[in-house]
Amino acid sequence: xxxxxxxxxxxxxxxxxxxxxxxxxxxxxxxxxxxxxxxxxxxxxxxxxxxxxxxxxxxxxxxxxxxxxxxxxxxxxxxxxxxxxxxxxxxxxxxxxxxxxxxxxxxxxxxxxxxxxxxxxxxxxxxxxxxxxxxxxxxxxxxxxxxxxxxxxxxxxxxxxxxxxxxxxxxxxxxxxxxxxxxxxxxxxxxxxxxxxxxxxxxxxxxxxxxxxxxxxxxxxxxxxxxxxxxxxxxxxxxxxxxxxxxxxxxxxxxxxxxxxxxxxxxxxxxxxxxxxxxxxxxxxxxxxxxxxxxxxxxxxxxxxxx
Amino acid sequence: xxxxxxxxxxxxxxxxxxxxxxxxxxxxxxxxxxxxxxxxxxxxxxxxxxxxxxxxxxxxxxxxxxxxxxxxxxxxxxxxxxxxxxxxxxxxxxxxxxxxxxxxxxxxxxxxxxxxxxxxxxxxxxxxxxxxxxxxxxxxxxxxxxxxxxxxxxxxxxxxxxxxxxxxxxxxxxxxxxxxxxxxxxxxxxxxxxxxxxxxxxxxxxxxxxxxxxxxxxxxxxxxxxxxxxxxxxxxxxxxxxxxxxxxxxx
Amino acid sequence: xxxxxxxxxxxxxxxxxxxxxxxxxxxxxxxxxxxxxxxxxxxxxxxxxxxxxxxxxxxxxxxxxxxxxxxxxxxxxxxxxxxxxxxxxxxxxxxxxxxxxxxxxxxxxxxxxxxxxxxxxxxxxxxxxxxxxxxxxxxxxxxxxxxxxxxxxxxxxxxxxxxxxxxxxxxxxxxxxxxxxxxxxxxxxxxxxxxxxxxxxxxxxxxxxxxxxxxxxxxxxxxxxxxxxxxxxxxxxxxxxxxxxxxxxxxxxxxxxxxxxxxxxxxxxxxxxxxxxxxxxxxxxxxxxxxxxxxxxxxxxxxxxxxxxxxxxxxxxxxxxxxxxxxxxxxxxxxxxxxxxxxxxxxxxxxxxxxxxxxxxxxxxxxxxxxxxxxxxxxxxxxxxxxxxxxxxxxxxxxxxxxxxxxxxxxxxxxxxxxxxxx
Numbered sequence: 004x005x006x007x008x009x010x011x012x013x014x015x016x017x018x019x020x021x022x023x024x025x026x027x028x029x030x031x032x033x034x035x036x037x038x039x040x041x042x043x044x045x046x047x048x049x050x051x052x053x054x055x056x057x058x059x060x061x062x063x064x065x066x067x068x069x070x071x072x073x074x075x076x077x078x079x080x081x082x083x084x085x086x087x088x089x090x091x092x093x094x095x096x097x098x099x100x101x102x103x104x105x106x107x108x109x110x111x112x113x114x115x116x117x118x119x120x121x122x123x124x125x126x127x128x129x130x131x132x133x134x135x136x137x138x139x140x141x142x143x144x145x146x147x148x149x150x151x152x153x154x155x156x157x158x159x160x161x162x163x164x165x166x167x168x169x170x171x172x173x174x175x176x177x178x179x180x181x182x183x184x185x186x187x188x189x190x191x192x193x194x195x196x197x198x199x200x201x202x203x204x205x206x207x208x209x210x211x212x213x214x215x216x217x218x219x220x221x222x223x224x225x226x227x228x229x230x231x232x233x234x235x236x237x238x239x240x241x242x243x244x245x246x247x248x249x250x251x252x253x254x255x256x257x258x259x260x261x262x263x264x265x266x267x268x269x270x271x272x273x274x275x276x277x278x279x280x281x282x283x284x285x286x287x288x289x290x291x292x293x294x295x296x297x298x299x300x301x302x303x304x305x306x307x308x309x310x
Numbered sequence: 311x312x313x314x315x316x317x318x319x320x321x322x323x324x325x326x327x328x329x330x331x332x333x334x335x336x337x338x339x340x341x342x343x344x345x346x347x348x349x350x351x352x353x354x355x356x357x358x359x360x361x362x363x364x365x366x367x368x369x370x371x372x373x374x375x376x377x378x379x380x381x382x383x384x385x386x387x388x389x390x391x392x393x394x395x396x397x398x399x400x401x402x403x404x405x406x407x408x409x410x411x412x413x414x415x416x417x418x419x420x421x422x423x424x425x426x427x428x429x430x431x432x433x434x435x436x437x438x439x440x441x442x443x444x445x446x447x448x449x450x451x452x453x454x455x456x457x458x459x460x461x462x463x464x465x466x467x468x469x470x471x472x473x474x475x476x477x478x479x480x481x482x483x484x485x486x487x488x489x490x491x492x493x494x495x496x497x498x499x500x501x502x503x504x505x506x507x508x509x510x511x512x513x514x515x516x517x518x519x520x521x522x523x524x525x526x527x528x529x530x531x532x533x534x535x536x537x538x539x540x541x542x543x544x545x546x547x548x549x550x551x552x553x554x555x556x557x558x559x560x561x
Numbered sequence: 562x563x564x565x566x567x568x569x570x571x572x573x574x575x576x577x578x579x580x581x582x583x584x585x586x587x588x589x590x591x592x593x594x595x596x597x598x599x600x601x602x603x604x605x606x607x608x609x610x611x612x613x614x615x616x617x618x619x620x621x622x623x624x625x626x627x628x629x630x631x632x633x634x635x636x637x638x639x640x641x642x643x644x645x646x647x648x649x650x651x652x653x654x655x656x657x658x659x660x661x662x663x664x665x666x667x668x669x670x671x672x673x674x675x676x677x678x679x680x681x682x683x684x685x686x687x688x689x690x691x692x693x694x695x696x697x698x699x700x701x702x703x704x705x706x707x708x709x710x711x712x713x714x715x716x717x718x719x720x721x722x723x724x725x726x727x728x729x730x731x732x733x734x735x736x737x738x739x740x741x742x743x744x745x746x747x748x749x750x751x752x753x754x755x756x757x758x759x760x761x762x763x764x765x766x767x768x769x770x771x772x773x774x775x776x777x778x779x780x781x782x783x784x785x786x787x788x789x790x791x792x793x794x795x796x797x798x799x800x801x802x803x804x805x806x807x808x809x810x811x812x813x814x815x816x817x818x819x820x821x822x823x824x825x826x827x828x829x830x831x832x833x834x835x836x837x838x839x840x841x842x843x844x845x846x847x848x849x850x851x852x853x854x855x856x857x858x859x860x861x862x863x864x865x866x867x868x869x870x871x872x873x874x875x876x877x878x879x880x881x882x883x884x885x886x887x888x889x890x891x892x893x894x895x896x897x898x899x900x901x902x903x904x905x906x907x908x909x910x911x912x913x914x915x916x917x918x919x920x921x922x923x924x925x926x927x928x929x930x931x932x933x934x935x936x937x938x939x940x941x942x943x944x945x946x947x948x949x950x951x952x953x954x955x956x957x958x959x960x961x962x963x964x965x966x967x968x969x970x971x972x973x974x975x976x977x978x979x980x981x982x983x984x
Contacts, residue, residue: 041757051584058587061598081583088579100964106756107860108963110703111920114760115959118913122953127585133596238909242768245761280776287765294758295750358868384870396865398858404978409858410869412851422850423843441980454977476869 008146008153013275014268019159019228021267022166026221027244028251028259029173030090030214036190036254037210038102043113044093046241047120048215052086052222053232054124057135064136071138075223082219089120090215091208099204117238125234132233135226162224169220170260173213177256182209190254239283243270246290252303261301311336311371311512312357312388312480318365319352326352328536329366334480334512339502341515341523341530343547345556349536350516351393354484357514358390359383370480385413389473390482393516395465399458403449403468406457407440410472414439436475443471447501463494470501474509481505482514487522499526520557524548532556570620577613585609651976654928665834669827677823677830679942681898684833685891687934688840690918691927692887695844697916698924698973699853700880701860702752703760705912706767710740710885712774712907714892719787719902720780729793733893740889741882748881752874767912774904786903790896792825793832800825833894840887841927847883849976856880857925910952917955920962923969932971 027049034042059081063074097116101109142156177183189196189206197203225240226232247266251258266286273285293300312334319327327349334340342350356363359380368376375383384390398406414436421429444450447467452460457468466486473481483502487495503526505511517523523530523544530547532539540550547553586601586609600606619626669677689711696704714736721727721735751762774781781787792800798812812828813820847853855876858866867873896902914937922933937955941948962969 041761051580054589055583057596058583058589058598061589061596062587065598085579085583088576092576092580097960097964101967104967105701107697107701107703107924108967110757110760111916112960112963114705114913114916115920115956115963117956118952119956119960122950122956124584126949126953128589131591133589133591136596242761242765246765249758278776280772284769284772287769290765291751291762294754294762298754298758360864360868379872380867381870381872384868389870390868392865392868396862396868398861398865400861401854401857402975402978404980405854405857405975408851408978409854409866409871412855413870419847419850419852422852423846437978437980438983442983444980445983450980450982453980454975456975472869 005151008151009275012151012153013271015153015155015159016275017268017271018264019162019267020225020271021247021264022260023162023221023225023228023263024240024244024247024267025260025263026166026169026217026224027240028248028263029217029256030211031245031248032251032253032256032259033186033210033214035248037186037193037207038098040098040109041113041245042093042098042211042214043110043241044097044116044120045090045214045218046237046239046244047117047124048086048089048093048237049218049222049240049244050232050234050237051089051120051124052082052215052219053226053236054128054222055085055219056082056223056226057133057232060136060138074138079220079223082223083216086219086222087212087215090211090218093120094208094211099207117241121234121238128234130234132231132236134231135229137230138227158228162228165220165224169217173217173256176213182206186210242290243286246286246293249290249298249300250293252300254304255300255302258300258302312514313369314353314357314366315369316366317353317356317363317368317376319349319356319361320364326536327356327363327533330531330533330536330538332531332538332541334514336512337506337510338528339506339513339515339526341517341527342533343517343520343523343530344533344539346518347535348518348533350518350533351484352536353533354390354482354516357383358388358482384476387477387479388482389476389478389480391466391469391473391484391486393484393488395462395469397457397460397465397468397472400456402454403444403457403460404437404440404453406468406472407443407475408436410475411436411439413476439475443475446474447471462489463491466490466494466498467501474505474511478511480512480514482516484516485518486515487517487519495522502526520548566621566623570617570623573620574613574617577616578609581609581612582606650974658928662834662838666831669830674823674826677826678898679939681826681830681833681894683935683938684830684837685895685898686915686918686938687837687931688833688887688891688894689915690922690930690934691837691840691844692884692891693915694919694922694925694927694930695847695856695887696880696884697919698926698930699848699860700856700877701756702877702880703756704763704881704884705760705909705916706763706765706770707884707888707915708907708909708912709767709770710744710888711892711895711911712770712904713740713743713885714889715896715902715906716774716781716787716892717889718893718896719790722791723787723789729791729893729897733890736893737886737889740892741886744882744885745878748878748885749874752877752881764909764912767907767909771904771907774907782903784903784905786901786905788901790900790902792900793829793897795828800828829894829898833898836890836894840890841931844883844887845927852876852879913952914955917959920959921970923971923973924967925973926969926971929969929971929973933969 027045030045031042034040056078059078060074063077068074093116097112098109101112139158139161142154142159145153145155147153177186185196185201185206186209188201189203193203243266244263247262248259249262250266251260251262266289269289270282270286273282314330314332317327317330318325330353332340332342342353344350352361355361357368359378362377366376367374370386370388375386398409401409414432441450444453447470449464449468449471452464457465460468470486487498490498502513506513515523515527527544529542530544531541532547532553534556539556540547540553586606588599588601589596590599669680693704693707696702696707717736717739718729718732721732747766751759754762775784794809795812797809798815799809800812812824855866855871858871859873859876863873918933918937919930921937922929941951
């Protein structure tokens with residue numbers, strides 16, 4: 004009985020982390036779908052979202068505002084505004100000027116951007132990790148066996164629900180709105196879309212902004228969940244989210260969701276049954292194995308090499 | 311020498327090539343013609359190993375080669391050019407020719423590091439071969455220019471020279487006249503005939519403009535919408551009703 | 562002034578404030594158990610707004626600024642100069658290089674111990690950057706886990722000396738070959754991947770190696786690392802005050818001079834110098850050999866290279882393995898210089914620094930890479946204040962270089978080849 008409860012606990016933890024990974028993974032998968040490049044600085048955009056949220060929460064507390072829903076919504080809005088501006092700026096400065104050049108060039112530019120942003124926050128906010136105030140304590144307790152008790156915290160529920168809302172909004176946006184349709188057209192064939200009068204530059208910017216906004220949401224959620232942020236916060240999370248995107252099939256939005264959940268569960272099972280130290284090893288190995296044996300991922304479409 | 315039997319290639323639901331059969335004998339120029347989008351380049355890609363055909367057989371000098379990796383097929387002695395010229399743009403003209411000759415070179419790392427006599431001799435031979443072909447296609451003066459900076463017609467000629475230094479048995483040219491002016495096209499046709507006459511190379515040629523290949527081809531295969539439409543000597547093809555219909559229909 | 566331009570400029574200025582102010586202007590400070598927000602000093606706030614103003618003005622007059630920039634006389638006074646004949650230039654370059662090496666040979670005897678130590682570090686970075694240059698600059702494969710091979714070299718020496726008492730000279734080839742083997746084994750499956758996937762897989766691999774080193778405590782000592790790595794010997798002569806190994810003599814006794822700890826530092830420097838020169842010479846040869854041309858051909862156009870019979874896997878693997886080999890080389894020297902290694906020295910940041918050196922110097926260019934290695938290592942030492950900003954500047958420099966000068970500060974020059982006219 005205890006074993007079973009322990010297993011379910013790991014499952015819950017994994018799904019929590021996984022759904023947050025999925026939010027970040029959307030940014031990778033959408034950008035990749037449209038311009039075919041890895042947005043290496045995406046993890047940093049997410050990290051900046053987490054910092055902004057923390058600054059907003061702390062600032063509100065200083066003014067004596069402590070009504071939780073208000074605090075969370077203000078923090079969320081601040082994080083989304085700052086992160087999406089950052090996403091927009093990153094594309095303008097580091098990616099647009101090198102678009103279409105030899106494939107190595109945008110890649111190095113993106114890595115340079117990632118290093119720059121990491122150190123930008125490091126210099127401004129210090130390298131130490133800073134604690135997030137515990138805003139949402141407690142949760143539901145489930146059947147306990149022996150000394151073990153399974154729990155589902157309010158924080159975890161919030162993460163699930165927020166992810167669900169974001170994903171629904173995103174799907175509606177992509178399928179219904181004008182920009183969403185243009186996004187799909189551009190990801191099919193950028194040059195053709197351009198010829199048909201779609202302002203591809205705007206669509207690419209929009210993609211970065213959407214990805215960055217979702218990353219900011221994830222930044223707030225995971226920052227609260229882990230309870231602290233530091234400038235390297237985005238680096239590993241970015242890698243994980245990228246793994247999730249590839250696992251699900253890069254370019255595919257449902258794939259990112261699926262990939263995130265699988266990765267989250269795989270990770271929490273490793274921490275739960277093996278050792279927390281090796282959870283990163285497991286996810287990177289997973290990434291390498293997928294790229295080797297099924298580079299199109301679970302839900303991706305095969306690419307035909309054009310000559 | 312080359313025999314293609316019932317070649318088919320399917321991409322998802324699209325049958326790009328359907329039961330194409332053709333052959334090239336020694337000392338022969340064979341052309342594949344057909345309207346744009348007829349599947350000519352796909353046939354080429356299957357023969358040269360970039361695609362793995364979904365059906366049919368390809369035999370080169372009696373051995374089956376379908377599905378073999380492209381670099382192995384090329385090493386058997388059949389090399390190709392591309393519809394859009396593919397040079398090593400940042401390398402010099404002569405370096406482009408040296409890369410192609412790696413099989414004739416001593417690629418042993420140690421031999422190269424200490425410059426053994428055998429290594430030097432082979433290196434010199436390949437330089438001479440490069441020089442010969444540069445002169446043959448009129449690019450000798452540009453030998454140390456970056457290939458990417460050449461004019462378009464020069465790039466086309468360099469691409470053919472790059473194939474020839476590998477001393478192929480079969481040369482496959484994908485729309486070699488595309489983008490050339492009439493004078494350049496005439497020179498090119500003469501070059502292709504001379505490759506056959508003087509260097510004993512068989513040529514398989516793709517062209518969508520019929521008139522270009524009529525003079526130089528020994529035989530022509532016409533394909534339309536992935537299916538073989540007609541085959542025979544230029545005169546036979548010229549007078550074939552189906553071909554006329556396909557081309558007039560397209561025009 | 563056109564309205565859209567004004568709107569766009571205003572938008573850019575606002576974005577500048579939005580992305581700069583919260584992070585720069587509001588600092589999180591931990592105060593006992595609580596975290597509070599403090600406003601930054603006035604200078605920071607003013608600079609944020611000044612930056613926004615600059616962005617605004619630049620975007621507003623962008624077209625005119627760009628036009629006038631284009632009209633400026635060339636910044637490089639040598640740009641318009643007649644190019645030297647190729648043979649003369651090559652001869653001059655080899656003279657200059659020989660001169661530098663000779664100078665570098667005698668230089669350590671006249672400067673302080675600290676400078677020599679730093680110079681040894683520079684030489685290690687030169688070796689690393691030359692090796693990575695093969696992989697990234699020549700073969701066009703972005704390897705973000707290069708530091709893993711460096712770690713393999715360093716740990717090989719550390720472990721061999723600890724468990725088997727192997728000396729530096731024995732460990733040097735073993736470390737390099739083991740690193741090359743790692744490159745071969747890991748490269749084999751991953752080199753089929755597209756460029757950007759390769760980058761992320763190598764990054765993940767680098768992290769895996771580091772995590773393993775950190776956690777395999779029984780073998781590697783975990784985060785505590787391995788100490789007591791022996792110094793190199795010169796024909797059985799040790800550089801310590803007392804001889805540690807049976808059968809060895811000490812350097813100062815043999816030559817009847819007073820013991821000085823500087824001897825060892827200079828000796829290590831000279832070893833690093835010789836190895837760096839050897840590395841440069843070997844790679845220089847490779848570049849002019851069929852294998853080097855194949856690397857570049859694959860970087861330029863993989864499909865064309867394959868159509869000419871080059872095996873993609875073999876060519877990429879050779880670049881990857883040779884790059885790893887020299888990283889292992891550098892790792893062994895590093896372990897010997899430090900006397901102590903831990904996973905701390907092999908983080909992603911190191912890979913990023915080496916990549917920055919290659920990118921700044923000019924991908925493919927050896928002289929450029931050497932100069933960039935010197936600049937990147939020494940600048941933070943010269944200006945202490947700068948060392949905080951080091952990675953910020955490197956990151957920004959990588960972006961700017963890619964946008965404006967992807968060929969690097971000293972782009973690679975193509976060798977001219979003399980041809981004999983054929984009949």
